[in-house]
Amino acid sequence: MTTGLTTIGFDADDTLWQNEQFFRLTEKRFSELLADHADGQDIGTRLLEAERRNLGLYGFGIKGFTLSMIETAVEVSGGRVPTAVISEILAAGRDMLAHPIEILPHARETLEQLAGVYRLVLVTKGDLFDQERKLAQSGLGELFDAVEIVSDKTADTYARIFTRYGDGPRHSMMIGNSLKSDVVPAIEAGSWGVHVPHELTWVLEHVEAPVAAPRFRSIADLGELPALLETIA
Template sequence: MQHSRKLTTIGFDADDTLWQNEQFFRVTEKRFAALLADHAEEDRISARLLEAEKRNLAVYGFGIKGFTLSMIETAIEVTNGQVPASTIAEILAAGREMLSHPIEPLPHARETVEKLAGAYRLVLITKGDLFDQERKLAQSGLGELFDAVEIVSDKSAATYSR
């Protein structure tokens, strides 16, 4: 016997679904590699940064703050502990810039969410830093279109089944 279920709820991701996000990480990573260009090649710096990010996920979680701390850690490693304070200051400034970049919904994001809002229960499920995700949602102007917002530390099957 086949059971038919009516779709009642749609879940949306936020970053790179409703607004740009990843591009800011890539631009900052390029800037970071340029800061350390005297110490290592860009590919090596990027690889070391990725290793640091993976290592630090369990401690810092996802988001810009963890990324910034991973850049500082990588700078210390790549320079054998000789990274100048001015370089650390530039890394921190880059992190602050990422945390304050303006948010604009991607093309057609608002109209798509508005169309669906009338017919379905809409849930925004995004991972990352609570303050940063709340800021981005508020700036996007899309928050009022969702019936629920879940900002989680990581996404798993258990997260979605809640």
């Protein structure tokens, strides 16, 4: 086992399974519903503004996204959005909540290889019910020693989790597709931060990579993680 490293945290959405692509598809459907009121680019911009405003109220996840779509529909239509369109938006949100889980390549076999060697902790943010549903459907839950569903990911979040379930941040690593949520705050807490890029990452999760940080690493996919672990002393 890698000397000193005892605990590994994994993000869930777009790290272990697909997530953002369903938001993009729903946003396209949403824009089509409001095509009589504004063009797609304007609708997308105003929806993003609503999501940004509402994060502190609704948090991350599909339910907050659905409420932001409704708010945007009312706004761009000048309050004249038909009730049929509202119904379509609600149906789109329900479809997202019921969508089957699509595990990303190398996720299962990598977790199986590391389970029992390291303490594995799932650290995900978003709606509690939805994240629990996705974890249950994924069949990956039994590979984790602990699961934490949090409202946001900060350095304090990682310090608390890695102290509770491991030997502290210095002996821990966080892996995920979001530099803003998974990598930068984990490094700030004193952990390793490993970026696994996904082709679709929400714009509000974009920050610069901390390339100068000694504990920052990047891999193309989770299949490269075991080899990376062997290089970390």
